Amino acid sequence: MQEKLRQHIEKIIPLSDEEFAFVLSHFTVKQAKKKTFLFRMGESVRYSYFVVSGLLTLIYHDDTGKQHIVSFAMEDWWESDYQAYFSQTAAGMSLQCLENTELYCLTLQDYRKLCSGLPKMEHFFLQKANAGHVGSQRRILSFLTSNAKERYEQLLQRYPALLQRVPKTLLASYLGVSRETLSRLGPSS
Amino acid sequence: MQEKLRQHIEKIIPLSDEEFAFVLSHFTVKQAKKKTFLFRMGESVRYSYFVVSGLLTLIYHDDTGKQHIVSFAMEDWWESDYQAYFSQTAAGMSLQCLENTELYCLTLQDYRKLCSGLPKMEHFFLQKANAGHVGSQRRILSFLTSNAKERYEQLLQRYPALLQRVPKTLLASYLGVSRETLSRLGPSS
Numbered sequence: 273m274q275e276k277l278r279q280h281i282e283k284i285i286p287l288s289d290e291e292f293a294f295v296l297s298h299f300t301v302k303q304a305k306k307k308t309f310l311f312r313m314g315e316s317v318r319y320s321y322f323v324v325s326g327l328l329t330l331i332y333h334d335d336t337g338k339q340h341i342v343s344f345a346m347e348d349w350w351e352s353d354y355q356a357y358f359s360q361t362a363a364g365m366s367l368q369c370l371e372n373t374e375l376y377c378l379t380l381q382d383y384r385k386l387c388s389g390l391p392k393m394e395h396f397f398l399q400k401a402n403a404g405h406v407g408s409q410r411r412i413l414s415f416l417t418s419n420a421k422e423r424y425e426q427l428l429q430r431y432p433a434l435l436q437r438v439p440k441t442l443l444a445s446y447l448g449v450s451r452e453t454l455s456r457l458g459p460s461s
Numbered sequence: 462m463q464e465k466l467r468q469h470i471e472k473i474i475p476l477s478d479e480e481f482a483f484v485l486s487h488f489t490v491k492q493a494k495k496k497t498f499l500f501r502m503g504e505s506v507r508y509s510y511f512v513v514s515g516l517l518t519l520i521y522h523d524d525t526g527k528q529h530i531v532s533f534a535m536e537d538w539w540e541s542d543y544q545a546y547f548s549q550t551a552a553g554m555s556l557q558c559l560e561n562t563e564l565y566c567l568t569l570q571d572y573r574k575l576c577s578g579l580p581k582m583e584h585f586f587l588q589k590a591n592a593g594h595v596g597s598q599r600r601i602l603s604f605l606t607s608n609a610k611e612r613y614e615q616l617l618q619r620y621p622a623l624l625q626r627v628p629k630t631l632l633a634s635y636l637g638v639s640r641e642t643l644s645r646l647g648p649s650s
């Protein structure tokens with residue numbers, strides 16, 4: 273499990289054994305069962321999560337109780353409600369495990385300590401934040417320019433593994449279409 | 462003009478005069494007339510832009526020639542096609558001035574030099590990237606959960622000044638609605 277976090281970070285910055293031990297000392301480990309909520313809307317968001325294995329989904333429940341899937345996060349991804357995390361306000365979304373999931377958890381305080389204690393970790397997080405920003409820009413564009421079928425095909429092309437693991441109802445919500453519409457989009461649905 | 466960049470950075474990190482001079486040496490200044498394209502789809506993206514005064518819009522032209530507004534950037538905002546900028550690939554979008562605009566321009570090479578030469582700038586950019594990521598997450602959520610009228614009202618509430626400055630056709634495109642639909646949404650349209 274440690275090796276996965278180390279490999280993930282070392283894709284961007286090299287770490288000595290001492291440095292990695294320092295990094296690791298800022299995280300706590302969590303094993304969460306399928307269906308567990310890591311936080312729910314209205315609760316405090318204590319952690320940013322790194323997924324070692326398993327699958328998370330960020331969910332927004334609207335006033336009518338309908339759920340909207342904001343994102344999925346699988347192995348090697350980071351996830352949280354970042355607005356709530358960085359501003360230490362109540363969660364505007366819920367984060368749920370879709371599978372049994374192994375996580376590294378990082379509080380905002382430890383994130384800051386880690387960055388100031390080992391400045392190259394700031395470089396690492398900057399790369400991840402930029403990549404996240406690019407991914408979001410791409411998704412916004414897909415909402416503006418693509419219909420549901422195209423968005424489905426883009427997802428299939430980028431993350432084929434994800435489609436095998438995500439319940440179709442949630443996939444439909446992620447794409448912003450009804451379950452019935454999704455059924456018409458492809459053989460794998 | 463220098464004071465605006467300095468104040469913008471000093472909201473996050475303090476800078477000595479020497480440090481600010483070092484920061485400034487990595488930027489070039491550009492004055493661009495209204496309607497100028499800073500880059501067009503297919504061209505290389507040389508810079509990340511900081512807007513000192515004026516207004517930019519990031520535009521995607523689809524295969525049919527229809528334009529989609531991905532974002533607006535006014536004073537104190539950073540803008541670019543970040544996927545193209547960070548990966549040094551051709552622009553997938555165009556960046557245009559909607560007003561006469563004063564800009565600070567930063568190449569990727571200078572961005573990297575600046576971060577390695579003055580590591581606290583990495584901290585600054587991390588804060589901006591995280592804020593950008595949060596803003597994108599909010600916009601994705603608004604596409605999933607809000608109708609055009611709600612998205613219009615959210616925009617009005619967050620950026621009242623923007624609505625006075627942006628042509629209604631572009632505003633409609635940003636919201637993902639037709640110009641006619643926008644006209645029905647509010648008295649200011």
